[in-house]
Amino acid sequence: MSDIAATASGKGHKDENFPVASLFAPRHRAAVLAFYDFVRAADDISDHATLPGDQKIAMLDRMEAALLGSGEDIPVASRLRAELAERGLEPRHAQDLLIAFRRDVTQLRYRDWDDLIDYCRYSAMPVGRFVLDVHGEDRARTWGPNDALCAALQIINHLQDCAKDYRNLDRVYLPQDILAANGAGVEMLAAERASPQLAATLRALAERTQELLKESAPFADLIADTRLAMEVGAIQRLAETLTARLRVADPLSEKVHASKRQYLLTALAGAGTTLLRRLVSPRVAAASVAP
The missing domain is CATH 1.10.600.10 (Farnesyl Diphosphate Synthase)
Structure with missing residues (x-):
């Protein structure tokens, strides 16, 4: 198991407060769930109770590199990249979320x-x-x-x-x-x-x-x-x-x-x-x- 996979909280889309892909047509559900799984993995990294902050940032950077196809093979990133390519969509929304997860590591007050x-x-x-x-x-x-x-x-x-x-x-x-x-x-x-x-x-x-x-x-x-x-x-x-x-x-x-x-x-x-x-x-x- 990779260090990124080891940070998983075990929480899935059915555990969320609000519906995730419950009514979507089958042709869209795979893309939405691939996006959710990528975001869930990144969120679990930023929320990990014991990882040092610099390690969290480094792992989030690796997630982004994998999403863009320039880093290691991280399964949740590879699946999302494939879904985006199939639909001709850019990764900007997932990248924006990574900005938020990095902020969760570095900014504790608003x-x-x-x-x-x-x-x-x-x-x-x-x-x-x-x-x-x-x-x-x-x-x-x-x-x-x-x-x-x-x-x-x-x-x-x-x-x-x-x-x-x-x-x-x-x-x-x-x-x-x-x-x-x-x-x-x-x-x-x-x-x-x-x-x-x-x-x-x-x-x-x-x-x-x-x-x-x-x-x-x-x-x-x-x-x-x-x-x-x-x-x-x-x-x-x-x-x-x-x-x-x-x-x-x-x-x-x-x-x-x-x-x-x-x-x-x-x-x-x-x-x-x-x-x-x-x-x-x-x-x-x-x-x-x-x-």
């Missing part, structure tokens, strides 16, 4: 909201952009709302896992200026439950996330591919549900991830609503395929 969104530009937005490119969707129509939704999903994960990230990796994605404005400090993340100051910070960030989700609300109706639109509708509904919960829940002492039953019902509601709009509203269907 100044403000803009600093956090810049991180999301590399850590989250490329995922949706890749899926859109695989489906041949119009970048001009879809990348804006995609970026808002992907940033929201990333920040939801940051809020859910804020205590774990701090305790295990000393990473704090909560912007320093918002913490300070509420009289909170990063050390409060080590407590068994959120202090009033930390709770106010988390609530403020959940509210900012709700604004992102307002920006992404039209996304599903801008997508030509109906299956992909349903997937996005499911993710949008799940994100809205989790963000509403994060406004009132304490991720330090409460479970804020959706249960399997909640996940399924919420996702089905979002996907079904998206499909229903296409069936009953000719304007929505027409907008989704307009040039």
